[in-house]
Amino acid sequence: MSVLYTFPGQGAQRPGMLHALPAHPVVAETLNEASVALGSDVLLLDTEAALRYTVAVQLCLLVAGVAAARHLAMLGAQPALVAGLSIGAFPAAVTAGVLDFADAVRLVRQRAQSMQDAYPAGYGMTAITGLLAAQLAPLVAQVHSAAQPVYIANLNGPRQLVIAGADAAMAAVANLVQAGNHGARAERLAVSVPSHCALFDRQAQALASAMSAVALRRPQHAVTYISGSAARAMFDGAAIGADLAHNMARPVHWYDGIRHAWERGARLAIEMPTGSVLTKLTQPVFEGGLAVSCETMSFDDIACLVRRHLQ
Template sequence: MKIAYLFPGQGSQKPWMLHTLPKHPAVQQVLNEAREILDGEIDCLDSKESLESTVAVQLSLLIASVAVARAFESEGVRPDIVAGHSVGAFSAAVTSKTIEFADALKLVRLRGRLMEQAFPSGYGMGVVTGTDARTVKEITASCFTEKDPVYAANINASDQITVSGSLEGINRVIDQARKKGARTAELLNVSIPSHCPILETVSHALEEELSGIHMHSPEVPYACNRTARLLRSAEQIRDDLAFNVSHPVKWHDISTILCEFGTRLFIEMPPGNVLTTLAKRALPGARSVSVEENGFKNCLFLGKRYTSIQS
């Protein structure tokens, strides 16, 4: 009866998400630490205007999810496995004790800046639902050109696949997917072509930065974004943190691996419940809850209950 913590990525952010976190000493401690590391930047970091910045979004996601995970830990609830979607991988790495929170803050700030600078306009992401990954990959391959590159990206569910690249290329994919019977095919409100080879330069810059950071072996397994395998070494996690931004996230496979590992309770850290919804679809036999939707106290109660069953 293992417990998995799920850490959301970009797209789950909400205005004032840091201001609506549970009132808990451990949460306040994380906010204070973030304020010190970021030179007081966090007071308006989660405002509607600030969240137009990729840097602010990714930092807010990291701070929010780590804060609540720390609150659970202080109450005696710890995960048996961690999985973060895209930038959520940094929260997973912090919670598995692989990387220090202060280092993660600096890395995520750099990650966001590099992503913003890489492609200021003309690029983005889309999503196709109601068809499988193989079909989406075939469509993107047929729509790819050197001038307007486009790639199949994240496999969030068996029938929910994102595409990344030039807006021209994405629009061609959307048109073809609709013609082939996709349930939906549309642009996402994202201006950066994440999780495809276009961002390889960002990955190499992160790799260089990560090479100078001391990391520890994880206390619990970490689910790899790129391979959906469970990682148990600092070096493997270092690579995933650097390169997940330029590779597809195999989230559907991760969900399956977590269940095979024996996970029966999934708790999604704030904000949002996107990963909870995906877990419920992929693993109807497991219990999936989110702190935002179900409440901190209810999730804590479930965490303690499953912890006591294990012991």
């Protein structure tokens, strides 16, 4: 039986999230390392005002995930597998030793800035619950156009999907969903860019070029990297780098990725800060296992749980 660490994507952020991290030297070191790589104090990014912007959100999620995983390592808790949703793939890759944290900070800043600049307003993401992908796809196709694009972006569960695109197109899909009398619901997410669709093809290619300039290694310390896009384990550093660069333009297959982790022996899933959305998505797959989050348990208790699990 193995331990899986999951790292959340945009929408999980909250004001004060970096300040709420444990007061531990390894956390302080991580925050300082991020500040040096950025050339500015990373603790200025988790204010309510700053988190209105994609750059601050993605950097905070990267830093919080890496700091939490490092803190748990100091407490004797190590994962056998890691998986990240969207931006969460970057702290997952750092935790697996695929790339250096400072490189990840600079790459995530480029990623987020390019996404923010491309679609500063009028676009985003909307969660659709209660429909299968096969039911949602024709509704999306009915609305989608070059002028008002919309795509299925995340397949988080059999009936937990996310669309991305222009505000008007998403609203039109939401109206069709809720008029269908299937008991389905649509909810706009706290994400201001249309992630995980072809609208970011050009930005993904630019990030891939930047990725080619950093050192990429095979996962270290017997940690397996699970791609949220490909829903499978990846073992080659260059392939993981390409996965990281292009995930902004590819649908997320989270449900299938978590099933793959289960099939590879994961029975305890720990969600890194912040929030517990991934824990709720993981629990149905981990029937007979356990999924918990750093949001609802102390780091000391999680470390004890991991150590007991591995005995």
